[in-house]
Amino acid sequence: MWVNGELVAQNGRVGRTPEESFPGAYPLVAGFPACGDEVEVVLQDSNFTHSKGGIWTEIVFGTLKERTHELERALRAADAANRAKSEFFAVMSNEIRISSTTYSTSAR
Helix, strand or coil, X not given: CEECCEECCCCCECCCCCCCCECCCCCCCCCCCCCCCCCCXXXXXXXXXXXXXXXXXXXXXXXXXXXXXXXXXXXXXXXXXXXXXXXHHHHHHHHHHHHHHHHHHHHC
């Protein structure tokens, strides 16, 4: 991402060939000063690794504090969802084991 002609952030590397580039698709918070009434923001995208590449999520502007807080909240939500998924699979695995043991015992 270029802001007023200065590179302020990148996620992966843009290239003209697959060898010159590498993909990056991670949430990113980038800060830059708002100088004057207008700011020029340029995003570059090159895609050699995924047929449906490009920018898929919204680009949100705000203060660095606001954006960082939002990203931290999203990461906490993702962690909570991941823990819930792990707990669900642990319970289901245990239920399957108990059912299999019961079935195995009663089948004899």
